[in-house]
Amino acid sequence: MTTTHPSARPAPAPSPWRQPLPVWATAFAAVVAFMGIGLVDPILPSIADGLAATPAQVSLLFTSYFLVTALAMLITGAVSSRIGGKATLLTGLALVVVFAALSGTSETVTALVGFRAGWGLGNALFIATALAVIVGAASGGTAAAIVLYEAALGVGIASGPLVGALLGDWHWRAPFFGTAALMAAGFLLIALLLRAPAKPARPTRLGDPLRALAHGGLATTAATALFYNFAFFTVLAFTPFVLGMGAYGIGAVFFAWGVCVALSSVVAAPRLQRRIGTVPLLHTALALLLLAQAAIAVSVAADTPPALIAAVIATGVPIGLCNTAFTEAAMEVSDAPRPVASAGYNFVRWIGGAAAPFVATTLGAALTPWAPYLLGAACCLAAATVLAARRRHLGALARA
Known part of the structure; x- marks a missing residue:
């Protein structure tokens, strides 16, 4: 009988939680950045009442935010490769601080939608660069860094x-000022703790993400994520x-929903990826989300x-499963530099996030409240169909 020498056993996966302090500072700011996505959720009805707006008008808070985020993804690489990752992070954070505070001063829904658009620009500069900075500075390799990034996303979402509800119960303006204060703290932490990463040898061109x-x-991956994001932000x-x-x-x-996102993205997704592979995991998660959306429609x-x-x-x-699997797929499926691949991928997928809120609220008002969930x-x-039809392009994601 042959025995396996102990040294031949696979090494344990590196822990994503043993990271340098600058990585944790970036992760904290990422938590606050992602917090801004769901912050307005509990106060949407209050904002509609306070500003005498319709649900469709209020939904533009998401649409303007995500549309500008998507478009800005095309310039994040060009900006960060010229002024550096740290300066790009700080610029993005500063814009979020300014526009989040201005959002709290809005007197009309039009002004609030405009300020959320500015907030989206800052968020794009920060989010795209934060992932590249965390991947570059974290210990334990790309997989561990992505788990940490997704943990920040899950905790933020x-x-x-919760923060929106607690502060919004006092006044709908309060969550915006609270976010500005937390982002200011993130700005200081990164300014003090993060060492500026080296600039790439060749600056990123504006057209590189599209190329x-x-x-x-x-x-x-991007086309599949576009359809997925539409479903995600409909909910x-x-x-x-x-x-x-x-x-x-x-x-x-x-x-409670966000806790499920966090646990499934950080705990379940990495294990399932190792067991069944990234593409099968995406198919499974999309099927589960389809069933859950149908269940919401029936319940409504x-x-x-x-x-x-x-x-x-x-x-x-x-x-949560989709978030982790899509992020790793976008980072690993092509030979493009990670910041460039991330920018191109995020440009496409955030278009789905931008379209969903306005389409869903308009459809719900015109037809019936359960129609958006069927869409x-x-x-x-549609996402699963694209993934299956073009699976020949995803060989790099095959499980070893």
Whole structure:
């Protein structure tokens, strides 16, 4: 009988939690950046009441934010390669501080939508660069860095609705000022702790992210993520209007949802990727999200609040799985530099996030409140179809 020498055993996966202090500072700022996505969720009805706006008008808070984020992704690489990663992070944080504070001063929904657009520009500069900085500075390799980044995303998305509910119960303006204060703290931490990463030998050209999308694998990943993001942000942006709850109730539901996002992205996704591979994991998660969206539609149509709450919270599991799998796929599927691949991928996928809130609220008002979730389920099916039809381009993601 042959025995395996102990030295032949596979080394344990590196821990994503043993990181230098500058990486943790960047991760903290990323938590706050992602907190801004769900921050307005519990206060959407309050904002609509306070500014005499319709749900469709209020949904533009998401649309302007994500549309500018998507477009700005095309310039993040060119900016960071010229002024450096640290300066880009600080510029993005400074813009978020300014526009989050201005959002709290808005007297009309038009002004608030405009300030959220400026906030989206700052967020794009920060998010795209933060991932590259964390991957470059973290110990344990790309996989460990992505887990840390997704942990920041999960914690931010989970805490955003809770912070929004707690501060929004006082006044709908308070969450915006709170975010500005937290981002200012992130600005100081990065300014003091992060050493400026070396600039690339060749500056990124403005067209590089679009050129990177010529790669079949990255184009497939981005197109699939576009449909997925539409389904994701249909849940996030439209659901507050069908829950029929106050700020605390909406905040509690989306806090539980965010905990599911965080746990599935950080704990479940890496294990499932090692066991079944990235592409099968994406197919599984998209199928689960499709079923959850259908369950939400049925619950809304039947007017069964407990079932609706359970179905909304349950969507956090496949969303967390997708977030981690898509991020790693975008980083690894092509030979483009990671910042360039991230910019091209995020440009496409955030278009889905920009379209979903306005389309969902408009569709819900014109037809029926459960119609947006059927569209979200159809988008999950479309994403899975693209993934299956173009699987030949995803060989780099095959499990070893």
